[in-house]
Amino acid sequence: MFDKLTERLQGVMESLRGRGRLTEENIADTLRQVRMALLEADVALPVVKGFVDSIRAKVVGQEFDKSLTPGQMLIKLIHDELIALMGAGVRPLNLRAQPPVVILLAGLQGAGKTTSAGKLAKWLKENERKKVLLASTDVYRPAAILQLERLASQLDVAFFPSDPKKPAVTLAQEAVAEAKRSLFDVLIVDTAGRLHVDDEMMVEIREISGVVAPTETLFVVDSMAGQDAVNAAKAFGAALTLTGVVLTKTDGDARGGAALSVRQITGAPILFMGTGEKTDALEPFHAERVASRILGMGDVLSLVEKVTKNVDREQAEKLARKLKKGKDFDLEDLHDQLQQVEKMGGLSALMDKLPAQLAGKAAQMPQGNEKEIKRQLAMIRSMTPGERRYPKTIDASRKRRIAAGSGVHVSEINKLLKNHMQMQKMMKTFSKGGGLRRLMSAFGG
Numbered sequence: 001m002f003d004k005l006t007e008r009l010q011g012v013m014e015s016l017r018g019r020g021r022l023t024e025e026n027i028a029d030t031l032r033q034v035r036m037a038l039l040e041a042d043v044a045l046p047v048v049k050g051f052v053d054s055i056r057a058k059v060v061g062q063e064f065d066k067s068l069t070p071g072q073m074l075i076k077l078i079h080d081e082l083i084a085l086m087g088a089g090v091r092p093l094n095l096r097a098q099p100p101v102v103i104l105l106a107g108l109q110g111a112g113k114t115t116s117a118g119k120l121a122k123w124l125k126e127n128e129r130k131k132v133l134l135a136s137t138d139v140y141r142p143a144a145i146l147q148l149e150r151l152a153s154q155l156d157v158a159f160f161p162s163d164p165k166k167p168a169v170t171l172a173q174e175a176v177a178e179a180k181r182s183l184f185d186v187l188i189v190d191t192a193g194r195l196h197v198d199d200e201m202m203v204e205i206r207e208i209s210g211v212v213a214p215t216e217t218l219f220v221v222d223s224m225a226g227q228d229a230v231n232a233a234k235a236f237g238a239a240l241t242l243t244g245v246v247l248t249k250t251d252g253d254a255r256g257g258a259a260l261s262v263r264q265i266t267g268a269p270i271l272f273m274g275t276g277e278k279t280d281a282l283e284p285f286h287a288e289r290v291a292s293r294i295l296g297m298g299d300v301l302s303l304v305e306k307v308t309k310n311v312d313r314e315q316a317e318k319l320a321r322k323l324k325k326g327k328d329f330d331l332e333d334l335h336d337q338l339q340q341v342e343k344m345g346g347l348s349a350l351m352d353k354l355p356a357q358l359a360g361k362a363a364q365m366p367q368g369n370e371k372e373i374k375r376q377l378a379m380i381r382s383m384t385p386g387e388r389r390y391p392k393t394i395d396a397s398r399k400r401r402i403a404a405g406s407g408v409h410v411s412e413i414n415k416l417l418k419n420h421m422q423m424q425k426m427m428k429t430f431s432k433g434g435g436l437r438r439l440m441s442a443f444g445g
């Protein structure tokens with residue numbers, strides 16, 4: 001998301017570089033370029049206007065720190081303004097109401113409601129230890145009900161079996177009754193979406209909202225949807241009292257204007273963002289981080305959080321001790337490492353959070369994508385413990401056996417072994433120079 005916008009804004013900053021002073025002229029020119037960049041990113045017009053006006057008001061007639069260059073000053077202003085636009089701070093879900101807490105999801109078809117319902121259920125179950133019931137009221141599309149049912153069973157979360165022959169409002173009522181009867185903490189109600197806003201849908205969702213009395217009414221919006229998203233936000237915002245927004249598909253490479261418009265238009269804070277199709281691809285929304293990402297500073301904060309959460313410190317320390325004793329980094333160790341990267345969804349999952357130069361390097365590494373990691377793991381798992389410990393014993397016939405066992409060509413085995421040799425060498429240099437410790441402390445170890 002935001003690639004293009006980032007590129008444009010960086011161009012704007014670039015054009016200011018080397019200028020000692022801001023003149024009225026170059027301020028006006030810069031703001032014109034910022035405006036163009038935002039419009040190109042599909043940010044709603046009134047939002048763009050407010051954004052640019054607000055920056056202009058701050059630039060004009062204000063004394064700035066002399067140590068800042070005009071470019072830095074404007075970056076800071078734009079950064080602050082982006083944060084204000086998306087809403088500073090993180091607002092957690094309100095789970096303090098009398099259980100069952102009802103979360104109602106609203107949005108256009110294809111926005112990602114059903115997927116988000118599943119992601120939220122998993123998130124609540126794992127992070128908040130809540131007993132969650134999922135219910136669908138999409139009686140127009142039995143396939144949508146089935147989709148939620150499958151998700152629920154995959155996540156091992158309870159599902160309310162909706163009968164598509166009943167009216168949606170009745171189903172919503174029954175789901176609440178069931179949530180009360182069976183003492184669920186949270187009930188997530190997925191609703192029908194249409195391709196475009198229509199009155200009938202709005203009437204229905206208002207009725208559903210009336211009978212379920214939701215604590216949270218979340219508007220689910222596709223961050224790539226542009227003007228459609230703006231129209232939907234207006235319509236749903238008018239029909240319902242929205243308490244929050246779930247911004248989906250932020251992993252896409254489209255313009256991402258909805259992210260910047262939706263808060264302003266609905267008046268509701270963005271609580272979560274969807275970052276992929278999988279059920280764990282949901283993150284609390286941090287405007288500060290997204291603003292940094294838009295400006296191309298690299299989202300170092302969420303990267304660090306992700307890495308420290310997933311890196312198994314004990315394992316890392318064990319490896320450090322082993323290398324210190326002069327032992328080799330063997331294939332077993334490579335296996336453990338790959339597994340950790342796999343847990344994070346591959347380096348590629350972290351890519352858009354890295355500053356541009358680093359991302360380029362990471363993309364070239366063999367651990368770059370998840371598929372490749374899975375393949376390498378499969379190869380190592382087809383080896384005997386002895387082979388993993390002493391890779392030198394892997395001769396041609398062993399290679400053939402391992403290749404057959406893991407469904408790859410022998411050349412892949414050769415590549416893996418070569419790769420491993422290189423890493424072994426690297427680890428040796430690292431552990432000699434005390435570099436490994438430094439490397440690990442960078443991960444918070």
Ligand code: GDP
Pocket residue numbers: 107108109110111112113114115116193248249250251252273274275276277281
């Ligand atoms: P609904 O009609 O609003 O219930 O939308 P769905 O939940 O069925 O989602 C529509 C499509 O968007 C599906 O193919 C989902 O896999 C996909 N999707 C949902 N959220 C995300 C996300 O955060 N990232 C990506 N890449 N795809 C998503």
